[in-house]
Structure formats: structure tokens, C-alpha cells
Amino acid sequence: MNNLLKNYGSIILLLLGISIGSLIGLFAPQLVDILKPIGDIFLNLLFVSVIPLLFFAISSSIANIEDSKKLGHTIVIMTIVFVLTIVIAAVATIAGLWAFPVTAIRDASAVLEPITGNANETWGDRIVRFLTVDEFANLLSRKSILAFVIFALLVGVATRKSGEAGRQFTAFLNAGNKVMENLLTLIMKVGPIGLGAYFAYQVKTLGPDLFGFYAKPLGFYYGFGLVFFILAFSFYAFVSRGTKGVGSYWKHNISPSLTALSTCSSLATLPANLLAANKMGIPKEIASIVVPIGNTLYKNGSAISSILKIYVAFSILGWNFFEPATLITAVGITVLVSMVAGGIPNGGFIGEMLMISIYGIPNEAVPAILIIGALVDPLATVLNATGDTVAGMLVTKFSGEKFEEDSLEA
Template identity: 75%
Template sequence: MQKLLENYNSILLLLLGITIGSIVGLFFPDSIPFIKPLGDIFLNLLFVSIIPLIFFAISSSIANLESDKQLSKIIYWMTTVFVITIAIAAVATIFGLWIYPVTAIANDAPVDNSLLADTNQNWGDRMVSFFTVGEFSELLSREHILAFVLFSVLVGVATRRSGEAGKTFVSFLNAGNEVMKNLLIIVMKFGPIGLGAYFAYQVHTLGPELFGFYAKPLGFYYVFGIVFFFVFYSLYAYIANGRLGISSYWKNNITPSLTALSTCSSLATLPANLASAKKMGIPNNIASVVIPLGNTLYKNGSSISSIVKIYVAFAILDWNFFEPTTLITAVGITILVSMVAGGIPNGGFIGEMLMISVYGLPNEAIPAVMIIGALVDPLATVLNATGDTVASMLVTRFSGAKFEIEEHNG
């Protein structure tokens, strides 16, 4: 019993903090303005740790790879896993809506048009800002996280190609990686308080809105999303490493799931994912590449919500969603939005604009789907963030690498 408590001590404390936060959010709403700053402080500590953590994790991992062929294999299988599983999420959602159709009720709630204005930028300029920045200092912003990830990859590749002259720099990267891991451990000590405070805010803010006009589509998303979370992620873990894969995934996925649910931020969950990946036995060279890239490019929750949004828009307009061309186009939009929009500020609105241009939707259908997008965010973040580790497990399996599960869970 004592050993069990030692192993799950941090998780139990997180659950206690979140439980207390939920109670406070429900029954003591006047205290939220005083409690939320505690959550913001914790979240800010995570965010300022993420940039150096990503740099050292990715660069040191690539610098220590044996060959360029090994990196190419990881990137190939990562891309394959991302595209196929995002498409699976989209098709499964379509099938779920066909079995259990839901009807949305349009709402005249105002929409922030300043956010929509950002989408007027042409796609060429958007791709340039997606992958690169004009000044080095801009790399250190969370708004340009994919550009920073790609920069870290290039630093790792350049270090490997420097040979003997780069050995000192490799030692620096390895040391920095260890230092940032220990910084994460220190920051997570404040997790129960920080996540509890933020969860109180989430319950207080979103709770009443979940039972309004959007109850049916939201009910579908949350029920389907939870089933998808447990069934499909368990299936992926089994494909990756059999029954041991399932047990190691769920045993070590609790902290990332709670972090994602509390913060509604995939980026804030990234450090917890990297720490959990090691305990799952995922090789460091795979986890350090797939998880940071997946944080931007791999979003199962967004895939499911994209299909639900398109379905709701068609339902509002009384159009036939289940026409074959519409369904194929919906899957294509979903893959594009899930893998591209994540790295763009206000990227979630790219999906709405893409829907308008592809399907010729009238503007009055857009506020409803934007509201749905906001209300499904907690579960969508859990699906987006925790999918990165199970994707890393699949990449480990298909790339021919070996799990180190005995070392970390023995």
C-alpha cells in the first residue's frame, strides 16, 4: 500500500487539487477572481519553461542520432501515423453522426469579427509565417512554436554534421536537456495548486453554457470524444506494444490528461507528455521529435470537432451532410485544418473560413460553429495533447525501434 501511494502520490495530489477546484468553481464563484491568478502563475511557469525545453529536447535528441537515415525514418512514420489516424478520427465521427444524428439550434450570439479579420491573409504569406520568422527574437514566442521546433531540428542536424568539432556543443545540449527536465519536475510540484485553481475557473466559466441551445451537438461531442479517447487510444497502444502498451499508456497518461483538461492548452501539456513518454518506454530520440511536432501538427480532438462543426452548419441550413462529395471534402478539410491551423494564431478560425470558401456557406452559419468550437475545447485539448504520446508509440512500433518499458516500469 505504501509503495502504491509513493508511485501515485503526484497524481493523487493533482486529483485532490482538481476536485477542490471543481467544488470552488461550482459553489464559490465569487472567489474565482482571487483564485485564478494562482492558475495563471503556474501556467506561465510552464510556458516560459517550454521554449528551452523544446530546444534542448529536440536538438540533443537529433544530435545523438546515429544517422540521417534514422531521422528520415522517424519523420516518415510520424507523417504517416498523423495523416492516417486524423483521417480515422474524421471518418469515425461521420459514422457516429450517421448513427446518432443531432440537430443544432442557431444562436444570434455575437462573434468577435476582429478574429475573423486575421484570416484575410493570403495562404502564401500564411505558410511563410507558419514555418519561419523574420527575426531570431520572434522564435522565442509561443505564437511561432512550429518555426521554433523546425529551428531546433536544424540545430540538431547541423550539430551532427559538425563531427568532432561539434562534440562540445553536443555535451552542452545533453546537459541542457537534463537541466530542463529537472526544472519541469520543480514546476510540476506546484501542479495541484495551479491546476486546481485553473480548473475552478474552467468549471465556473463553461459549466452553465453546456446546457443551452447546443446541448445535443455538445452532448454528442463529449460522449463520442470520451469513447474515442478510451477505445481508439487503447487500440493504438495495443497495436504499438500489445497489452503492455495499453497498461503503460494509461498508467502514465493521467497527469498529461489532467493538465490538458485543466488548462485547455496543448502547449502547457507538452512537458508532462515528454516526461510520461519516458515512463511509457518510448525511445527519447522518437519522443523528442514526434511529441513537440505533434503538439502543433497532430490534433484528433480538432479532427472530431471539425466534422461536428461542418455537420452543424449543414443542419442549420437544412443541407444534406451525408452526400458522398460533401463527406470526402469534409475529411480533406479536417486533415488540412488539424495539421496546419494549429501553428497559426487564432488558427481554429481557419476551419470556419475554409468551410465558407469550399462549401459556399452563408456567414450566418458561422457564429454557431464558432461557439461549439469554444465549448468543446476542454475535451478537444485532452484528445489533441494526449494523442501525441500514443502517436509516438505507433512511430516506435512501425520504425522498428524498441520500447524501453522494462527499464522504466520494472
């Protein structure tokens, strides 16, 4: 019982807050106008924390990379594997949503503010606006979050290139990263209250239909995610070393899968993954790089949920998700969220910020997406964590290294 509360306590509290908010929205709607400002305050705290959090997390991670020549070949192969398989997960999710559409509330006007935009803006103008700003002060706006991510990456690279002179700045980045992680942790402690207040508002305005709306995307995620887990990971293992790879992967992946499910933490699954990688015959010099880095930067579960969140947001707004430009942008956001935001506590929130910035999605749609992200977390953790070992198998295959036969029977 203690372990259950420790590992799933935040999700349980979130569900409790949502449940209480729902009951208030149904049976005490007169209180909703009092509660909604609490939800607004919570959302605003998240908005103001995301920019410094991103800066320190991204810049410090790049600045701390050392001995890149030694890692060179493996890092390149690993990066290609990570990006390609995340794209596969995203495209497969899009195909799944096209084949099995998740319907949503059609009249969201009561929840969402009017949407404005520049209809005459060309794609060239959009690219410039997404990737850059004309003044430094504009970088600090969440509307320019993609440009800010690029700036943070460049700061990290510049810090690495500064050698000894950059060490003090690296220490500053590391300290700032830790402080901002703790800040976000503090803010998320009031998440059950903030999201509960927002949920009360949504229930009041949309009524019982809201519950069916959440059930459908959650049902899709768990159904599709389980199928993807079995078929895609088996395929990757087969590509790595045929039927022997498939058998070895699933034989030794049981322990990491159960660890991920029971702890709901990719980090807690890392030791089990390293042991499983050794038993699968992945060379230690590859496993020691791919599995720890993948723990932070490789998130199949997050990729699937990112596409689902964008789809749900578009569905709420009555927008067409399946336009080619929208789909390409969605895949790009997914790769960025899965590989850049993966190492940030509650990093899925970065995906919502990117969605708001790029698609112009109203803030009021964010709580619904946050709730979905929290509820898919158990299976998402299994997909995120156990994908690291199968990625290690692929890196072993494409880097030309030999699997260690003796370890297979360990």
C-alpha cells in the same frame, strides 16, 4: 481559484458574454440592433487578420525546419501516423453523427443571408478554384484561403532552399509570426463582447430554441469524444505493443490527462507528456521529435470538433452533410486544420475560414461555430495533448525501434 481563473479565464469570460447577450436578446430585444454592429466589427477583425496570420505561421514553421536528413525516417513515419489517425478520427465522427444525428434549427433564414453559387461549376473547376488563383491580389481574399495556404507552404520551402541567403527572410517570417500571434490575442480579448453581441441577435431572431441547438452538439462531442478517447487510444496502444502497451499507456497517461484538463493547454501538457513517454518506454530519440511536433501538429480533439462544426453549419443551413463529395472535402479540411492550424493561437478559427471558402457558408453561421469550438475546448485539449504519446508508441512500432523496457517501471 487563481489557477482556475488563469487557465479557464477566457472560456469563463466567453460564457459570461454569451449569457449577457442571451439575456439582452430575451428581455431587451430593442438593444439588439445597437449591439449587432459590435459583433460584425469583431467578426471582420478576425477575417482581416487570418490571412497574414496564416502566411507567417505556416511559412515560418516550414522555414525553421533544420537537419531534415537526420530526422528523415522518423519524420516520414510520424507524418503517416498523424495523417492516418486524424482521418480515422474524422471518419469515426462522421459515422457517429450518422448514427446519432444532432438536430438543428430548421428555419435559419432570419439569421443567414441568401446564398449564391455557380450551379454549373464542374468539380474540375472547383479544384482549380480551391487550389489556385489567377492573380496574386486574389490570394489575399479569404475566399481563396486554401490557395493561400498552399502558397505559404511553398514560400516556406523556398526559404529553406535559399540557404544562407534565406536567413534574413526567415528572421522576418519569425518576427511577423510573433506579431500576428499577438494581434490575434488582442482581437480575441474582445471575443466575449463580439460573440455576446451576436448571440443577442441570434436569441432575438430564433428564441429559446437556440439553447437546445447548442446543447445537442455539445452533448454529442463530450459523449463521443470520451468514447473515442478510451477505445481509439487503447486500440493504438494495443497495435503498438499488445496488452502491455495498453496497460502502460493508461498507467502513465493519467498525469498528462489531468494536466490537460486542469490547464486547458496542450503546451502546458508538453512536459508531462515527455515524462510519460519516457515511462511508456518510447525511445528518447523518437519522443523528443514526435511529442513536441505533435503538440503543435497532431490534434485528435480538433479533428472531431472540425467535423462537428461542418455538420452543424450544414444542419443550420438545411444542407445535406452526408453527400460523398461533402464528406471527402470535410475530411480534407479536418486534416489541414488539425495539422496546419494546430500551432496557431485560436487556430480552430482557420477551420471556419476554410469552411466558408470551400462550402460557401455565410458569415453569419461562423459565430455559432466559434461558440461550439470554445465550449468543447476542455475535452478537445485532453484529446489533442494525450494523443501525442500514443502517436509516439505507433511511430516506435512502425519505425522498427525497440521500446525501452527499463523505463516502463519507472
